[in-house]
Amino acid sequence: MADKRLFRLGDLIPAVGALVLAGILLTAMLSHGEGAYVLVQTPNGEWSWPLSEDTERVVVGQDGLSVTVEVLGGEVRVTRADCPDQVCVHTGAIDESGRAIACLPAGVVLTVVSDRQDAPDAVAR
């Protein structure tokens, strides 16, 4: 007959199992989480650049404002912006799919996507 112990070592088996399962799913998720492209949306058009190629380009937005976008080591960041608030520069580097950097004065939005069809509009719909 079962006694009234509140806990047994056997209880650890499902608990460890759940932790391992969560760990596996988390690592599987993170390994797929990094985006492959950065989608650059400006009033003057859209481009997507692969994150695998290191590059530094000047993107011209509205009102003659431009931002300098740097892709380095699979991450993308804005290194310089004409706008006064510098929010996009302070956002830092992003590499996860779905993350974005926005420079509103210039109307430039950088979004990390997993493939070229994966534009934010397609997801939001």
Add this chain to the structure above:
Amino acid sequence: MQYHRTKQIALVGLFAALAVVLSAVESALPPLPLPAVRLGLANVAVTAGAVLISPLGGVFVAVLKVLFVLLSRGVTAAWMSACGTALAVGMTLALLPLVRRDKMTYIGVSVASATAHTLGQLAAATLWLTAAVWSYAPLLILFSLLSGCVTGLVLNVCIPRLKAVC
């Protein structure tokens, strides 16, 4: 024998009612900071039913619980609940012999069945909505671990006492 059957039917109704009340109590608690996450107190009634009535009795309590979800929260919620509950009850019934042989307590059973419930719901949501729900899976499983400990502790305390009256 006839008396025994009648008693079992009455107990199934009693535990199903308990499951419904526990769901209602849970809904009345302050909402958790995470969306789509519930403590699963109603599973206490299902597991208690499986132990105190019979394994089949536990299945009946679970079916009645899902029917109540269908009536109160609609088809989508019931479909998710049914997929989760089916796996959870299967897991519970598979592990109960270990409890009888003193290898485990209801904490282990509850953690395993709460995790199975989560996986069943994610599978259901994948079919119904999108596979993107799996990005939420690690967090949900960790919460299952927590909620399983809570419901298992409740069962560890309650079942010895309920055995005296059922």
